[in-house]
Amino acid sequence: MNIIYILDLIGTAAFAASGAWVGVRKQMDLFGVLVLGAVTAVGGGTLRDLLLGDIPPFSLKDETYIYIAIVVSLVVFANRVKFKTFEKPLLYFDAIGLGTFVVIGTTKALDFQLGLLGAVLMGVMTGTAGGVIRDLFANQVPLIFRREIYASACVAGGILLVALEAVGTGRPAAALLAAGTVITVRLLAIHYDWALPKS
Amino acid sequence: MNIIYILDLIGTAAFAASGAWVGVRKQMDLFGVLVLGAVTAVGGGTLRDLLLGDIPPFSLKDETYIYIAIVVSLVVFANRVKFKTFEKPLLYFDAIGLGTFVVIGTTKALDFQLGLLGAVLMGVMTGTAGGVIRDLFANQVPLIFRREIYASACVAGGILLVALEAVGTGRPAAALLAAGTVITVRLLAIHYDWALPKS
Amino acid sequence: MNIIYILDLIGTAAFAASGAWVGVRKQMDLFGVLVLGAVTAVGGGTLRDLLLGDIPPFSLKDETYIYIAIVVSLVVFANRVKFKTFEKPLLYFDAIGLGTFVVIGTTKALDFQLGLLGAVLMGVMTGTAGGVIRDLFANQVPLIFRREIYASACVAGGILLVALEAVGTGRPAAALLAAGTVITVRLLAIHYDWALPKS
Numbered sequence: 001m002n003i004i005y006i007l008d009l010i011g012t013a014a015f016a017a018s019g020a021w022v023g024v025r026k027q028m029d030l031f032g033v034l035v036l037g038a039v040t041a042v043g044g045g046t047l048r049d050l051l052l053g054d055i056p057p058f059s060l061k062d063e064t065y066i067y068i069a070i071v072v073s074l075v076v077f078a079n080r081v082k083f084k085t086f087e088k089p090l091l092y093f094d095a096i097g098l099g100t101f102v103v104i105g106t107t108k109a110l111d112f113q114l115g116l117l118g119a120v121l122m123g124v125m126t127g128t129a130g131g132v133i134r135d136l137f138a139n140q141v142p143l144i145f146r147r148e149i150y151a152s153a154c155v156a157g158g159i160l161l162v163a164l165e166a167v168g169t170g171r172p173a174a175a176l177l178a179a180g181t182v183i184t185v186r187l188l189a190i191h192y193d194w195a196l197p198k199s
Numbered sequence: 200m201n202i203i204y205i206l207d208l209i210g211t212a213a214f215a216a217s218g219a220w221v222g223v224r225k226q227m228d229l230f231g232v233l234v235l236g237a238v239t240a241v242g243g244g245t246l247r248d249l250l251l252g253d254i255p256p257f258s259l260k261d262e263t264y265i266y267i268a269i270v271v272s273l274v275v276f277a278n279r280v281k282f283k284t285f286e287k288p289l290l291y292f293d294a295i296g297l298g299t300f301v302v303i304g305t306t307k308a309l310d311f312q313l314g315l316l317g318a319v320l321m322g323v324m325t326g327t328a329g330g331v332i333r334d335l336f337a338n339q340v341p342l343i344f345r346r347e348i349y350a351s352a353c354v355a356g357g358i359l360l361v362a363l364e365a366v367g368t369g370r371p372a373a374a375l376l377a378a379g380t381v382i383t384v385r386l387l388a389i390h391y392d393w394a395l396p397k398s
Numbered sequence: 399m400n401i402i403y404i405l406d407l408i409g410t411a412a413f414a415a416s417g418a419w420v421g422v423r424k425q426m427d428l429f430g431v432l433v434l435g436a437v438t439a440v441g442g443g444t445l446r447d448l449l450l451g452d453i454p455p456f457s458l459k460d461e462t463y464i465y466i467a468i469v470v471s472l473v474v475f476a477n478r479v480k481f482k483t484f485e486k487p488l489l490y491f492d493a494i495g496l497g498t499f500v501v502i503g504t505t506k507a508l509d510f511q512l513g514l515l516g517a518v519l520m521g522v523m524t525g526t527a528g529g530v531i532r533d534l535f536a537n538q539v540p541l542i543f544r545r546e547i548y549a550s551a552c553v554a555g556g557i558l559l560v561a562l563e564a565v566g567t568g569r570p571a572a573a574l575l576a577a578g579t580v581i582t583v584r585l586l587a588i589h590y591d592w593a594l595p596k597s
Contacts, residue, residue: 023344029395031351032344046250051444053453055252060317067316080398117465118458132535137331139340141537145421145430152429196427199478222543228594230550231543245449254451259516266515279597336530338539 004175008104011097012065013072016041017090019134020073024080026138036134037073038066043130048105048122052112095186099179101127102154106161107175116162123158124151127182149189152196157182203374207303210296211264212271215240216289218333219272223279225337235333236272237265242329247304247321251311294385297349298378300326301356306374315361322357323350326381348388351395356381402573406502409495410463411470414439415488417532418471422478424536434532435471436464441528446503446520450510493584496548497577499525500555505573514560521556522549525580547587550594555580 019040023033042059049057059065076083105126109119128144128151135142144151161178165171188194218239222232241258248256258264275282304325308318327343327350334341343350360377364370387393417438421431440457447455457463474481503524507517526542526549533540542549559576563569586592 024398026340026344027398028340028344029346029397031354031395032341033398035344035350050249050448051454051458056250056311056313056317060250060313060320063314063316066320077398112454114454114458115461117461118454121458121464136335136534137341137344139338139537141424141426142430142535145424145426145433145535147427151433155429196429198427199422199425199431199475223597225539225543226597227539227543228545228596230553230594231540232597234543234549249448255449255510255512255516259449259512259519262513262515265519276597335534336540336543338537 004100004104007096007100007179009064009068010093011100012041012068014090014093014097015101015130016069016072017076017086018094019069019130020076021083021087021090022134022138023073024077024083030077032137033077034070034073036137037076038069039137040130040134041069041072042066043133044101044126044128045105045130047129048108048126051125052109052114052122054108054112091190092187095183095190098127098150098154098186099157099182102157102182103161103175103179106158106178107171110162110165116166119162120155120158123161124154127151127154147195147198149185149194149196153182153185153189156185203299203303206295206299206378208263208267209292210299211240211267213289213292213296214300214329215268215271216275216285217293218268218329219275220282220286220289221333221337222272223276223282229276231336232276233269233272235336236275237268238336239329239333240268240271241265242332243300243325243327244304244329246328247307247325250324251308251313251321253307253311290389291386294382294389297326297353297385298356298381301353301381302360302374302378305357305360305377306370309361309364315365318361319354319357322360323353326350326353346394346397348384348393348395352381352384352388355384402498402502405494405498405577407462407466408491409498410439410466412488412491412495413499413528414467414470415474415484416492417467417528418474419481419485419488420532420536421471422475422481428475430535431475432468432471434535435474436467437535438528438532439467439470440464441531442499442524442526443503443528445527446506446524449523450507450512450520452506452510489588490585493581493588496525496552496584497555497580500552500580501559501573501577504556504559504576505569508560508563514564517560518553518556521559522552525549525552545593545596547583547592547594551580551583551587554583 016037020037023036106123109122164174215236219236222235245256305322308321363373414435418435421434504521507520562572
C-alpha cells in the first residue's frame with residue numbers, strides 16, 4: 001500500500017460520491033445510482049486501459065475500486081436527504097482524486113510508449129471521462145464542456161508532468177509537482193470561480 | 200447448434216425488436232432504426248468482449264447475430280403502424296434473452312479468470328448495456344436507471360451463478376438455475392409491477 | 399505521403415471543423431469545443447481499431463491527426479462569429495473525408511480478416527461514429543439517425559468495395575470507385591435534399 005494507491009482509492013470514493021449524487025438528483029432508482037457512482041469512479045481509467053491495450057482494465061483486475069464505488073454509492077443513496085451539506089467538502093476530495101488520476105494516467109501512457117500528446121490526453125481522460133459518461137447517462141451536456149476550470153487543470157498537470165520527464169526530472173518529483181498543480185489550479189478555480197472563454 | 204445458441208439468437212431477435220421499436224417511436228429514419236436494433240441486440244456482449252480482451256468481439260466473429268438484428272429491425276420498420284400490439288408478447292422473449300445473455304456473460308467472464316464481482320458485472324453488462332446505448336442514442340436517461348426490476352433480475356441471476364459455481368455446482372445446472380432466476384424475477388416484476396426504491 | 403494519407407488528413411480537418419462548430423453552437427467553452435472537434439475527427443477510426451484489436455489506435459500511433467483536429471478546432475473557435483459562411487463549403491470537404499474514411503475502414507477490416515458484413519460495418523463506423531459521439535456529447539439524437547443520405551452513402555460505398563474485391567478487382571481501383579461513390583451519393587443528396595423513409 002503506497003501513497004499513490006491510497007490517494008487513488010480516496011479519489012475513487014470521491015468520484016463515486018459525485019456520480020451517485022447526480023443519480024439521486026436525476027431521481028434514478030438504486031441501480032441507476034450505483035451505476036452512476038461506479039462509472040464516474042472507474043470510467044476514465046477503464047477507457048484509458050482499453051486504448052492502451054492493458055486488458056482486463058485496472059477496475060477488473062483489482063476489484064477494490066468497484067467495491068469502494070458501490071459502498072460509497074449506497075451510503076450516498078441512504079443519506080440522500082441530507083447529502084446536500086456534503087457537496088462543498090466533497091469538492092476538495094474530488095480535487096485530490098483529479099490530481100491523482102491525471103498523474104496515474106499520464107505516467108501509465110508514457111510507460112506504454114505513447115507520444116507526448118497521447119500521454120497528456122490519457123491523463124486528462126483518466127481524470128475526466130468518468131464524469132463525461134456520468135453526464136451522458138444523466139442526459140445532460142457534460143459539465144466539463146461548459147464551465148469551470150476542471151479539465152484545464154488536468155491539461156496543465158499533464159503537460160507539466162510530460163515536460164518535467166522530458167527534461168530528466170525523476171518520476172516521483174514530476175508526479176508530485178503535476179498532481180499538486182492539478183489540485184491547486186482546481187481549488188483556485190473553485191475559490192475564484194474561474195472559467196474558460198465560452199462560445 | 201446447441202440450446203444456448205438458439206436461446207441466444209432468440210434473445211438477439213427480441214432485443215433487436217425492442218431497439219428498432221424505440222427508433223420508430225423516436226421518429227428515426229430507416230438507418231437509425233437499423234442501428235438502434237443492432238446496437239441493442241449486440242452492444243452488451245460487444246462491450247463485454249472489449250473489456251475481456253476477446254477481440255474481435257462475438258458479434259464480428261459470427262455475423263449471424265447482426266444479420267438477425269438487421270432483418271428483425273427491417274420487419275419492425277415495415278410493420279411500424281401495427282407493431283404496438285406486439286409490445287406485450289415481446290416482453291416475454293426479451294426476458295428469455297435477458298436470462299440467456301446474463302448466463303453467457305457471467306460464465307465467459309469466469310472462464311476469462313475474472314473475479315466474482317467482475318463476473319457478475321460482465322453478466323449484468325451483457326444483459327443491459329445494449330439497452331443503455333439504445334437509450335443514449337434516443338437521447339433519454341436509460342430506462343434501467345429509472346424504474347422496474349430489470350437490471351436487478353440480472354444481478355440476482357449473476358450472483359446466483361457465481362455462488363453456485365463457487366460451491367461446486369456444475370456449469371449446466373448453475374447456468375440453468377441462474378437463467379431461470381433472471382427470467383422468473385423479470386416476469387414477476389412485469390406482472391406485479393415491482394420497482395426498486397427511487398431517489 | 400501518399401494520396402490516401404493526404405485525403406485522410408483533409409477529412410480529419412473537415413470533421414474536426416464540423417465537430418468544433420457543433421460545440422460552438424451548443425455554447426460550450428474552449429475545452430468542450432476542442433473535445434468535440436477531436437472526437438468527431440478521430441472517434442470513428444478509434445472505435446474501429448478497438449473492435450479490430452489494433453491497439454493503440456491509429457489516433458494515438460500517429461499524433462498528426464489529433465494535432466490537426468486541435469488546430470482546426472482552435473481556428474473555428476477563434477472565428478466563431480463569422481464561421482457560418484463556411485458551413486456550405488465545409489460540406490464538400492466533409493464529403494471527401496467521408497469517402498476516404500469509409501474506404502480506409504472497410505479495407506482495414508478486410509485486411510484483419512473480418513467477414514463481408516463486418517467489413518462494411520467497420521467502413522460505415524469509421525465514417526459516422528465520430529459524428530454520433532459528437533451528437534451524444536451535444537445531448538441530441540445523432541443527426542444521421544434522423545435525416546439525409548449520409549450513412550447510406552457510406553453503406554453504398556462499403557458494399558461496392560467489398561463486392562468489387564470479392565470479384566477480383568484490385569485494391570486501388572476498388573478503393574477509388576468506392577470513395578467516388580460515397581462522395582457522389584453524398585453530394586447528390588445535399589443538392590437534391592434526398593432523405594431515407596422516416597418512421
